[in-house]
Amino acid sequence: MLPLYSKEKPEGEIEETICNCCIGEYGICIDDLGSEEKFCYIIGGSYKDGNIPEGMILYEFPEMLWAKFSCKGPLPESLQTINTKIFSEWLSCNIEYEIAMGANIEWYSKGEMSDLGYESKIWIPVKAK
Structure with missing residues (x-):
């Protein structure tokens, strides 16, 4: 896992989500269908359930x-x-x-x-x- 979180205890909803979902375990590259020269890069984790804080997204592959x-x-x-x-x-x-x-x-x-x-x-x- 990437060392994105190093505090002893998470503070706030975003830090809790980073810890609970192991954000940083995955890097996801998705081609931008509107341009051959751009792509979307998502630093991801394993979503289990719960609230998705503002500023974070849930992306599901088919x-x-x-x-x-x-x-x-x-x-x-x-x-x-x-x-x-x-x-x-x-x-x-x-x-x-x-x-x-x-x-x-x-x-x-x-x-x-x-x-x-x-x-x-x-x-x-x-x-x-």
Whole structure:
């Protein structure tokens, strides 16, 4: 998880939501359909239930199939390397699947992101060709 919250006890609704939903565990990239050069980046967590404070949003992906890729090594280099391989090798050579939506999810584990053993993942929405 990203170190977005370091206080001993959360103060206020936004800080409670950050803690309760582990905000920072996910980075979500969604292509902006209005422009080829823009995308939306959401720092996310796992929503369970409860109030959504003003200034925060709830984004839900439609139900779909996801290709999941594990990554090991310091960020951002390790994720960038895997991401490049996904699009230049895996997708271009894949005869079964193609991108289902202009989006991806990055998952970040707890720990020091500069460590050689740091673990993260990239999830890409796919559909059968």
